[in-house]
Amino acid sequence: MHWSSLILTFGAAAAVSNHSCIGTKAVSANCQSSENAMVRDFFYIGGEYVYESAYSSSIYSDQMYVEKLVRATGANETNPIVLINAGVPSGAAWLNTPDNRKGWASYFVEKGYIVYIVDITSVARSSQEQIAIYPMKIASTVTITEDDYTAPQLIDPYPQSVNHTQWPGNGTQGDPYFDAFMAAMIPLTSNTTSQELSMRSAGCTLLSMIGIESYIISHSAGATYPTLMSDQCPDLIKGNINLEPGNTPFQNLVGNSTVPAVGYSAARACGLTATLVEYDPPITNCSQLETVVVGVDTPGNRSCYMQTSPARQLPNIAKVPYVAITGAASPHITYDHCTIAYLNQAGVATDWIKLGDIGIEGNGHFLYLEKNNLVIAGVVKQWIKEN
Template identity: 65%
Template sequence: MRWLTTISLGFGALARLAHATSCTGVSAVSPNCTSKEVAYKRDYFYIGGEYVYSESLSGSIFSDQLYVEKLTPQTGVNQTNPIVFISAGVPSGAVWLNTLDNRRGWASYFLDHGYQVYILDITSVGRSSQPQFSIYPLKIGSTDNITRNCYTSPETIMPYPQAINHTQWPGTGIRGDAIFDSFMASMIPLTSNATSLELSMRKAGCQLLEMIGSSFLISHSAGSTYATLLSDQCPNLIKANVNIEPGNTPFQSLVGNSTVPAVGRTSARPYGLTTTEIGYVPALNSSADLETVWVGDDLAGNRSCVMQTEPARQLPNIAKVPYVAITGAASPHITYDHCIINYLKQVGVDPEWIKLEDRGILGNGHFMYLEKNSDEIAAVVLEWMQSR
């Protein structure tokens, strides 16, 4: 009996040890796993927002504030302009820290190169406020099917031709894999009110930039919408905009989830790049003043675009900010990022477009900064920023 107890305890200890030392996905929370992050000092702040009276609470709450983490490299700052990281909101700003397979994230990469780094949780998401929650409910971040088919393993169903080349996601990219499950756990909800979100991000974001000075904005997917708003509102406070597969395709949202081009397309962003009004010249009375036309054949591997009819209204403030978009070779965005590049040119911006395939960097999907070659892509971003 004593021998059986010893064996039982031994198996339990071995199981705990095996779980603790796997360091895959969430298992890396174990104290036995070593962090790959660089050493930095961390502070947090809430920027912007305002008091809003609540009748049901018979008092005021503080709403629309922006959660900001300030990371300072332990070795000191040696770059003039800070970096502000803006995620799509699903996941939160934490996505810029260590990767899902526990390599160093982009925050550490740029800290290691001497940058002051600021990470945001966009308003309504994560540690930022949820504006008017009782009126505008949360919407889901992403389902397991969308995540798998569009982000982590599109090569398994081939929703667009370029998906066959997707090789850089760590793990299987399918439910049940530790890395995939960790990724899904990070997909938190956000507000269903895009107007409220954009207005609060514009106000709080410019307030942050006024406080920290001219900065590089690195945004991903829908996060590029907020970088666009800040470029319109306070362009002189932005050194340059780096857009990782920008998610504000003009006038439409496209999801690469079907080889049938008409599937996965919805109308969006009535002001072209945004839901709320931006500074077109000549000025608009409403978004209805933007007359549009479809351009190009709609193919699974090369989607059609919505453009303004000529002569096109211009966006002079946004044109003041240097702009680059970076697109992966195996991402659904390779089928439609040309739409935003061509639209920006039409409204007077001089955008650059870096297709990673042209740099010999292959196999990347939409969340490239979490994929196996993330440092290689960060180096492309660093080179572009330093050329500014």
């Protein structure tokens, strides 16, 4: 469904006269955008009609909201970029930062890429009328956001947390940039199985309709979806770029506990996903994957679940170049090695860029929103050029 095509300028505002145009104050009519003009279209992709007997009629379900952004002067890069986040907040977070600086969508549009932003199915503009199938749960609280995302250094839950310096503002309730970030939090579905199935289908439909191999940039739990798409339609994906991938094999780990093995919960019975992907030798049920815990679990270096040997391989996922990018002060620096090791064991070649190793210090989990977000965008752009 195609609704509109507009010339737009987004966000990061420049001050005019003595008027303050910082953060949400830039909503003022006295503030001008500092960003380049771009053409915007939006669509709903995928999904199908579903009959609802209670209403004796059909609804449309499992569709995914998509925005297409192109520089007003036209794109000059061959392969588009698809931006997928975890749904917390919505895909709109790729446009600007909480303090209203330029976001990654604008950065890559200005560099000449066609950029697609999605809202994952069941979330935000992709919310579903099938409420029984997509029940909702809370996305985040002040405590979760402060401790895991914006100010982990205040509770020092893992050794690397004290080095977190890149969040704009102080990262706590009452700070205007924190409040803007919290205001963007939206509910998530608790039915990960239905969401994975709909994202796999709608995602590959989108890539097919784009018609050119695309780079997918995902964040956090959003890394689950390009994994599924790589399994189903690898020939449509040029590269799989994961900012702090949140699909840690078989478990969820959080960085808000100083006690080893606390902050763990079982997750993703199929390893990187909750639903079946193609393994070799094949499986028909996730319970057929045999695992073993590797490593001593400490706050600074969490233990991992790996396959027992010989490990089943992931032949389709292995067809797509993969890179993970991890902040030096994020909880993910304590456990992203689990994802990399699992992929390698399953025959997937990976790159892992630890920002601290290349001189980029102080980053927490939301790399694309922090003060040096465009520096990190440059790292991604360089990886794309090299791959």
